[in-house]
Amino acid sequence: MAVITGGARGIGEAAARRFAADGHPVAILDVNAALGNALAGALDGGAGGARARYYDCDVADAAGVEAVAERVQRELGAPAVLVTSAAMIPNTESIMDMDLAAHDRMWRVNYFGTVHACRSFGRRMIDAGGGSIVTIGSINSLLPLPLPAYNPGKVALARLTQLLAAELGRHHVRVNSVAPTYVMTPELQARIDSGQRDLGKMMGVHALDTLPITADVADAIAFLCSPQARTITGVLLPVDSGWGASVSYMTYSGGVPWDRARTSGGA
Ligand SMILES: NC(=O)c1ccc[n+]([C@@H]2O[C@H](COP(=O)([O-])OP(=O)(O)OC[C@H]3O[C@@H](n4cnc5c(N)ncnc54)[C@H](O)[C@@H]3O)[C@@H](O)[C@H]2O)c1
Numbered sequence: 001m002a003v004i005t006g007g008a009r010g011i012g013e014a015a016a017r018r019f020a021a022d023g024h025p026v027a028i029l030d031v032n033a034a035l036g037n038a039l040a041g042a043l044d045g046g047a048g049g050a051r052a053r054y055y056d057c058d059v060a061d062a063a064g065v066e067a068v069a070e071r072v073q074r075e076l077g078a079p080a081v082l083v084t085s086a087a088m089i090p091n092t093e094s095i096m097d098m099d100l101a102a103h104d105r106m107w108r109v110n111y112f113g114t115v116h117a118c119r120s121f122g123r124r125m126i127d128a129g130g131g132s133i134v135t136i137g138s139i140n141s142l143l144p145l146p147l148p149a150y151n152p153g154k155v156a157l158a159r160l161t162q163l164l165a166a167e168l169g170r171h172h173v174r175v176n177s178v179a180p181t182y183v184m185t186p187e188l189q190a191r192i193d194s195g196q197r198d199l200g201k202m203m204g205v206h207a208l209d210t211l212p213i214t215a216d217v218a219d220a221i222a223f224l225c226s227p228q229a230r231t232i233t234g235v236l237l238p239v240d241s242g243w244g245a246s247v248s249y250m251t252y253s254g255g256v257p258w259d260r261a262r263t264s265g266g267a
Pocket of ligand 1: 005006007008009010011012029030031032057058059060084085086087088089109113136137138139179180181182183184185187188
């Protein structure tokens, strides 16, 4: 049985679709009941006859997550997979000017929410004899970006993933993270269209000329949960179109080879 927090939309939705297609019963935990119920309805009884249910759950509320975990186990069985995709995604902010209440709420959802889900479902995996957890990091887990609540939260999640991997390994629970770059979702497209993200700047720091879509991230998550990854735990797997390889390379003061070739008249 696969539990997906933030499963109503985006990367979580793609993960829910992938695990359902692979035959897992799927529990979609989210605060967007309209989207969550619609997705569960579409997946329930679909390919392979997998079951899917929506559960209204604010991951920031530890007691609420525990109550939902109890219900999910009763209705769908013990969790074999947990994907923690519930999160808030901000725009650029100054630390001096940011709204502190919004800052604190983002930590409560993105970081504390992951802790809550990992505790409630991780304990049940231990009782069941094993499982696989995938947290959702980001390129923000790797370098400073001007998102003062989100960026350090993603660094903290990367470390939490390692701590959980170290603690739960002896219980046969593997814990890994994926670190996507900008994922081409309708929401990102809207941010590009409204000028909140600069597509040219974005593409200028990736090795590949295409960004991941949600299904690419779901494929990486499914791999980490598969038997093929049975000895992989505590890793942060970039799904980043070569952002990690390129982002500092592109800023080298001597220029990059193709620019030098162009300015010196070469090919
Ligand atoms: N989209 C990207 O470009 C990108 C890049 C790197 C990492 N990520 C990470 O991937 C994950 C998913 O992002 P996404 O793009 O799919 O976002 P999204 O906004 O499309 O989906 C997030 C889901 O989480 C739900 N959610 C929000 N607050 C919640 C709460 N308190 N309790 C339960 N559910 C809640 C939302 O309702 C939504 O369904 C996040 O951790 C995000 O940081 C996204």
